[in-house]
Amino acid sequence: MKEEDLRLVESIAFHEMTTLGYEPHLIQNEEDRIDFTEELIDEYTTENTKLTAKMNADLGEENPADLERRKIQAGVLEKTISEHYDTEFINSSIKDIDWALDNIDNVQFKGFKRTSSADFEFCKWPMNASFVGFQSSEEVADRLEVQRTQTLEIDGAVSITFAVASQAGYYPTDRNKPNQDAFIGGGIVTEETNHKSGVLFAVFDGHGPNGHDCAVSAAKKVKSQFVREMQNISSHNIPDESTHVRDLLSTSYHEASMQLENGVIGIDASQSGTTATSLFITKDFLHVANVGDSRCLLVEHIDEGNVTLVKPLTQDHTPDQDSEIKRIEAHGGVVMTSNQYDTNNDSNSINFQQKRIWSKEGKGPGTAFTRSIGDSIAKELGVIADPECEHFPFPSTGAMFVLGSDGVFDFVPNDEIGAVVKKYEDPADACRELVGKAFNRWCNSDERTDDITVIVGRIHVKKPHANAKGSTVERKMSFSKRLGLYLKKVKNYGFGKELL
Numbered sequence: 001m002k003e004e005d006l007r008l009v010e011s012i013a014f015h016e017m018t019t020l021g022y023e024p025h026l027i028q029n030e031e032d033r034i035d036f037t038e039e040l041i042d043e044y045t046t047e048n049t050k051l052t053a054k055m056n057a058d059l060g061e062e063n064p065a066d067l068e069r070r071k072i073q074a075g076v077l078e079k080t081i082s083e084h085y086d087t088e089f090i091n092s093s094i095k096d097i098d099w100a101l102d103n104i105d106n107v108q109f110k111g112f113k114r115t116s117s118a119d120f121e122f123c124k125w126p127m128n129a130s131f132v133g134f135q136s137s138e139e140v141a142d143r144l145e146v147q148r149t150q151t152l153e154i155d156g157a158v159s160i161t162f163a164v165a166s167q168a169g170y171y172p173t174d175r176n177k178p179n180q181d182a183f184i185g186g187g188i189v190t191e192e193t194n195h196k197s198g199v200l201f202a203v204f205d206g207h208g209p210n211g212h213d214c215a216v217s218a219a220k221k222v223k224s225q226f227v228r229e230m231q232n233i234s235s236h237n238i239p240d241e242s243t244h245v246r247d248l249l250s251t252s253y254h255e256a257s258m259q260l261e262n263g264v265i266g267i268d269a270s271q272s273g274t275t276a277t278s279l280f281i282t283k284d285f286l287h288v289a290n291v292g293d294s295r296c297l298l299v300e301h302i303d304e305g306n307v308t309l310v311k312p313l314t315q316d317h318t319p320d321q322d323s324e325i326k327r328i329e330a331h332g333g334v335v336m337t338s339n340q341y342d343t344n345n346d347s348n349s350i351n352f353q354q355k356r357i358w359s360k361e362g363k364g365p366g367t368a369f370t371r372s373i374g375d376s377i378a379k380e381l382g383v384i385a386d387p388e389c390e391h392f393p394f395p396s397t398g399a400m401f402v403l404g405s406d407g408v409f410d411f412v413p414n415d416e417i418g419a420v421v422k423k424y425e426d427p428a429d430a431c432r433e434l435v436g437k438a439f440n441r442w443c444n445s446d447e448r449t450d451d452i453t454v455i456v457g458r459i460h461v462k463k464p465h466a467n468a469k470g471s472t473v474e475r476k477m478s479f480s481k482r483l484g485l486y487l488k489k490v491k492n493y494g495f496g497k498e499l500l
Helices: 003-019 038-062 064-077 097-102 137-142 211-231 241-261 322-330 338-343 414-421 427-445 472-486
Strands: 144-154 158-167 181-191 196-207 276-281 285-291 295-302 307-312 333-336 356-359 362-367 388-393 400-404 452-461 487-492
Touching: 038 064, 137 144, 144 181, 144 196, 144 427, 158 181, 158 427, 181 211, 181 452, 196 211, 196 400, 196 452, 211 241, 211 276, 241 276, 241 285, 241 388, 276 295, 276 400, 285 295, 295 414, 307 414, 322 333, 333 338, 338 362, 400 414, 400 427, 414 427, 427 452
Parallel strands: none
Antiparallel strands: 144 158, 158 452, 181 196, 181 487, 196 276, 276 285, 285 388, 295 307, 295 400, 333 356, 356 362, 400 452
């Protein structure tokens, strides 16, 4: 690392530690540096051991749960055989794990081949997951759900091939914590003639003490409400498909939020809720609705120039957007980091913490988003359930779409996601690779991993639309007529196991 980079790191660390109340010593020049002899190192090691023991003793009295968390994490870092290496290694004659890792190039035996993330076959996730995380491959597999690849048709003109993968997060102090993500994987709207006029996909990322229940409840309500409203369309013409679908999606989001906020289904959503990102595909348009920081992307390959275009179809709702901040402040909320709130300092100095929404009356609720379903306390501070809805022209054949929770997007950028999904014919392979890569990067940067959910689909135009030469208005009216005349039933092609 260059000297100037070291200086920058030191200054940032000094600032952060000072903010937290410590009194660190910042070395300003070479004369201040200390050359550590072996005697000094031994002395400091002994002193550090004593201080660590005292810290653990104090922590055991003040916060036993935090002490237990630290002990568990220490066990993870020690690479104990029972939790981190495959059965083949455990049954081998080699028991010195550290020696094996140091001499891996010279070690030859079945089942133990250390693989770097650069050449790890993430498309086979969770195979060999123990090499990139804190758990054994078996433990990771037990908390992974993959919905098989399937193909659905829309009105005989369009086919959609898709798959879903959802990996429950790893939490050292709660290894059985339920996956707080939920999804709708191919909710089909079917006409009386058995022609399918639309397919619904969605991802929900729950948060808070009851985040799992909120996400599952919202997924069920959004789908049932959206379908019921479409079934109740009168037979007269409604000329604007985009407006109509937008209104139905918006209504379903609000209904899902109100039943949580009002507690009518027995879920305490005072400090719990969920994001919601939906994609409804008809043969003419892509319709999206979004609250929170889950995301929907469209990936298209342009033959001319061999270019892959990745287009975000949604916008994250975080406390970094001026328009969102204005609404929060207008409702009496405060937008700042946790440290800024604690020190009553809202300056724009270097701060790597996430901005959150707080009450002036006390440090809560601390939500990291400006729109959500549920979260009744945050609703009093300007957090809303109004989705941002958009519609887009039908893409070229072969285009792909990706919906995911922030467990994916926090560590895998949009462009890389586009490169991954275009590699595979089977969307399930793309789902596995994205989940595996995100899981690996979480483990490399944190002591835990978030829940990770992704839906990948490919759109194929089977034949030109019969009304392709007609005007846009004619096409929209045609769609609405079919909704009014034929919309009778819905088939469920996969909520995920927690929603069945």
